[in-house]
Amino acid sequence: MNKDLDMSADEMYWRMKIFDSLSYPSVIISPDKTLVGANKKFYEAFNLSFKEIYGKKCFHVFLYKDTPCNSDQCTISKVIKDKKNHSFTLRHHFRWEERVFSPILDENGDVAYVIGSMRDITQAKALETQLHGVKEFISRVIHSSASAIVAADRQGNINLMNSMAKELFGDYNGGEGKIKHTKQLYPPGKAKEIMGMLRDEKIGGKGKLIIPRTTIVNSQGEESEVEMSAAIIYDEKGNEFATMAIYNDLKDKVEVEKELKLIQKQLAKSEKMASLGQLAAGVAHEINNPLTGILFYASLLLERDDIDQSMQEDLEYILEDVNRCKEIVKSLLVYSRSSGSDKNIVQFNEILEQSLTLIRDQKKFRNITIKKDLSDEMMLINADTSKLNQVFINLVINAADAMNGVGTITLTSYKNKVVKKIFLEVKDTGKGIPHKDLSKIFDPFFTTKEVGKSTGLGLSIVYGIIEEHGAQISVKKTGSKGTTFILEFPMYFALEEEPSLCKP
Ligand SMILES: Nc1ncnc2c1ncn2[C@@H]1O[C@H](COP(=O)(O)OP(=O)(O)OP(=O)(O)O)[C@@H](O)[C@H]1O
Ligand SMILES: [Mg+2]
The missing domain is CATH 3.30.565.10 (Histidine kinase-like ATPase, C-terminal domain)
Structure with missing residues (x-):
């Protein structure tokens, strides 16, 4: 004998009351897909009466069909087979509905009936779409950023790298590549140091850090200079939840600085050369006149008949060296650019x-x-x-x-x-x-x-x-x-x- 029939009329009454007060339209279906009852909300929502549904098959009432659905696709069949809830969502124009079917088991644990509830989820769906849109937008903003953005969990496992970060650090591939952990982004020991600074309220405020220039390492082990700002992300209770960092590549800046240094060096060099040139020109000019005198008088002496052999040789040495000096003076004038072009x-x-x-x-x-x-x-x-x-x-x-x-x-x-x-x-x-x-x-x-x-x-x-x-x-x-x-x-x-x- 069915135990349900043992219950008092009072209990029966209250059970019906509860069924009627469910906020979702609900129907009771027997395993042979016949509708045996529905709650008040159902009759109101579908504008039907008990007579109109009682003894009808579910496919008549819900799908306006004369033949049952394919049993593989029939949710009620699945509930009976699995003895557990199954659901699906339906869209009627702008309305979204979720239909949840649950088994009602008899004392042997077999499915005696299936209760189906129809929930209007239009609002939830709209929120979900909105949330998805916001998520999509944030994701687009992050991925199209000109700065490299990296986010990691509390343990330092990287769970987000935008396109620029992938370009800067290399092999990430959603955590499947070489780069998996934040400590791989810096020279040894640096990640720990950065976390220490991030937590230090005296440096940039609690959970915030800006480093104008620091070194990072890519997946190839190559180092480069970046500007970095980092933050700890806290949950609503103020506990550390994740970290994120934004990097700007300083490659171009470093190049320009290098070039500037080179130009400065060249400028200093040409200034030095210019002042040496002036000095050389002055010296050359001053020496030129006495040299011409020495050359002139030594040549005169050499032409005299009253000089002996050894004196003649000495004079020839003097002339040779003076000529050498003249050559040097000539070189100095070329160097100082005082000779014409x-x-x-x-x-x-x-x-x-x-x-x-x-x-x-x-x-x-x-x-x-x-x-x-x-x-x-x-x-x-x-x-x-x-x-x-x-x-x-x-x-x-x-x-x-x-x-x-x-x-x-x-x-x-x-x-x-x-x-x-x-x-x-x-x-x-x-x-x-x-x-x-x-x-x-x-x-x-x-x-x-x-x-x-x-x-x-x-x-x-x-x-x-x-x-x-x-x-x-x-x-x-x-x-x-x-x-x-x-x-x-x-x-x-x-x-x-x-x-x-x-x-x-
Ligand atoms: N091709 C080269 N290989 C190795 N060292 C060089 C070469 N060219 C220049 N140097 C070095 O630069 C120095 C300066 O060269 P620079 O031509 O100004 O003077 P120098 O050759 O020593 O003397 P000078 O040219 O006045 O006869 C040389 O003494 C040499 O040490
Ligand atoms: Mg030389």
């Missing part, structure tokens, strides 16, 4: 070839191979030919000295139309320039060669001439295998052939 439009490689003919037969070059890798292209520059000769000769002589007269000098010329420059590289197989000397080689009178033989003016004269031509010279490479000097000259363009981006 005679510029013409010339073919770069021709001047280079001309300079080589001047030195080719010298004893110094007997055991030296000179390799030429000169561009076939037309390479015009506006230059003083004889000064350019001095530049090339000085560089080639220095190269020969560095190789102790044995080795190979390679001259490579080429042009780059984009930067509008003509390049010359002078490479030797000599002993190289020690690092400590690199900043001094262009200084006047700096020499590592035998005193008396070299004045140390060669490269300073070269530097002066190069500057006068709006060109640049530097050591591209140096080491035990040799040295390469690189020269960059501005390319000459006749006005009509000036390259233009607008020209087809």
Whole structure:
């Protein structure tokens, strides 16, 4: 006998009352899909009476069909089979409804009936859509940010990296890549230090930190400089819940700073060179007159008939040394640029070839191979030919000295139309320039060669001439295998052939 039938009329009455007072329309369905009852809310909502539903099949009332649904898709069949709740959502135009079906078990634990409730979830759905929209918007804002954004849980496990962060740090791949934890984003020990600073109220306020410049490490182990602001995210109870950091790459800033430093260095150098030039010009000018006097009077003495052999030899020594002094004075004047300049439009490689003919037969070059890798292209520059000769000769002589007269000098010329420059590289197989000397080689009178033989003016004269031509010279490479000097000259363009981006 069914135990339900044992209950008192009073209890039965209250159970019906409870069923009727449910705020959702609900129906009772027997396992053969027949409707056996419904609550008040149901009759109101569907505008039906008990008579109209009693004994009808669920597919008649709900789906207006004469045949049952496919049993695989029938939620009631699923409830009967699994003896547990099943639900689905329905959309009627702008209304959303959730239908929940629960089993009512008999004393044997079998499904005696199924109770179906229809809940209007339109408002909840609207909120859900709104929330989804807000989430989507925030996600778009985060991912399209020009700054790199990283968020992590309390343990430091990264759970968000926006596109810029992935670019900055590399292999993240939603936690499946190499990068998983915040400590991998910094040099060893740094992540802990940052967390300490974040928690320190005295630094940037509690849970906040701004570091104008710090070092980060990417998945390849490469370090770079960033500006960073970080924060601890607290939950509603004030407990630490997560951390987040925003990084701005300082690569461009670092580059500009480097360039500025270089320009400052170059400026300081050219200021030094200019004042040395003035000094040299003054000294050269002052020495020139007495030297001319010595030369004149020594020559007069040498012409006298009453001097003996030894005096004649002494006078010849005097004349030889005075002439050497005159050469030095001449060099000083070139260095100080006080000698005039005679510029013409010339073919770069021709001047280079001309300079080589001047030195080719010298004893110094007997055991030296000179390799030429000169561009076939037309390479015009506006230059003083004889000064350019001095530049090339000085560089080639220095190269020969560095190789102790044995080795190979390679001259490579080429042009780059984009930067509008003509390049010359002078490479030797000599002993190289020690690092400590690199900043001094262009200084006047700096020499590592035998005193008396070299004045140390060669490269300073070269530097002066190069500057006068709006060109640049530097050591591209140096080491035990040799040295390469690189020269960059501005390319000459006749006005009509000036390259233009607008020209087809
Ligand atoms: N190709 C090179 N390889 C190695 N060292 C070099 C080279 N060119 C220049 N140097 C170094 O730079 C110094 C300065 O060169 P610079 O031409 O100004 O003077 P110098 O050759 O010593 O004397 P000068 O040119 O007046 O005869 C040299 O003494 C040498 O130490
Ligand atoms: Mg020299």
